[in-house]
Every structure is written in C-alpha cells, then in structure tokens.
Amino acid sequence: AQKVTQAQTEISVVEKEDVTLDCVYETRDTTYYLFWYKQPPSGELVFLIRRNSFDEQNEISGRYSWNFQKSTSSFNFTITASQVVDSAVYFCALSVPLIQGAQKLVFGQGTRLTINP
C-alpha cells in the first residue's frame, strides 16, 4: 500500500538557520507524483511543489529547495535562511490513482516547524 512517512513531528530552529524536512514514501506504482504543502496557522493548505517520478532533478525556488531521490524513496525539503513566516505545518504527499482520471493524495503525518526570532 502507498504510504508517506515524515519522521520529524516537530522542529524548532532560530531564524536564519537552514532546516531540512524529511519525507520518505512507499509505492509500487511506476508513475507517481510527490507534493509538498504548507499549512500556516490560518489552516488552509498551500501548494508548494509537485514532482513526477521521472524527474529527479533538484528544484530551487528562492529560499526553498527540494531533493528527490528515487533510490532512497525520499523527497526532502530544505528552507535556507529560515524566517519567522516559515513557521507552519508542512505536509508531504504522494498521488495514488483512483478512477476516471482522479488521483487522491496520501499524506504524511506532517512536520510542525517553528522558527524563533
């Protein structure tokens, strides 16, 4: 069965430190997609990135970067020079085919990140 594991329940760092959020997934599908979402205190999940299983290039977007390694089934997320506004719960998710073209997301447990000033 498909599964996503985020082993870090909570992380607390001081502003400007770099921080990496780990994500390990399990799937037997050969084609799949991985996602990261951010959930700030307001509650709404905000989409950050989507990655397909055939693209192992690392991606960088400003202070955010993602490292996808198929060999270790990992999709880790790094925030460089963290800021207080980065404080949130972060979810890693894996797509699973349903029917009629729909795909559901299987989520990890989430990592609560606190950036202290």
Added chain:
Amino acid sequence: DVKVTQSSRYLVKRTGEKVFLECVQDMDHENMFWYRQDPGLGLRLIYFSYDVKMKEKGDIPEGYSVSREKKERFSLILESASTNQTSMYLCASNFDGAYEQYFGPGTRLTVT
C-alpha cells in the same frame, strides 16, 4: 486565483445531530474531495467525486455521506454526528490527472 470556500470555519454540534458541510470551488474542476485532518494522522480521504452526481468512497467513509448536485458544489453529510467525528474537515478540488489539489480553509467541527 483558484478559490475553494467552505461554509463554516467553526461548527459546534450535539451528538446525534445531522450536520452539513458545504464546499464550493470556482475553477470548473472535475474532481472534488473531502478529507479529515487529525493530529499525528495527517489528512485522510473520506469521499471524492469525479463528476456531478458521481461519488466514490475514500479511506474512511464510515459515518459520512456526500452529495454533488452541481459541478461547483460538494457537500459532506454526517447523518448522526458522534464525538469521534470531532475533527478538522478540508475540502479540495482539481482537474483530472495528478495535478495539485486546491484546498479550502477548513471547518473545525466539534461534536459534544
């Protein structure tokens, strides 16, 4: 901007009441989803719909039903609310294919 709205941010209901949670999206998405979020468990899929009047069970459908009479609207129904249904409920929508899902702000439901 994609917008997914949910009828209430906070809701308090009594055990045994019938509860309706409404979700509306404005992007003409085919697919709509209801998840519940519990601490330490992440988000789990309750039901989804891939077209008007079409619905499928997710991973935890027991105690819930859904309705999709119009493409933009997807309702979650708790026929007889119980205390173990106290949770955060999140609605999402997207196009066909493994595209990102867009989420509403969530409804925090408390059943007493």
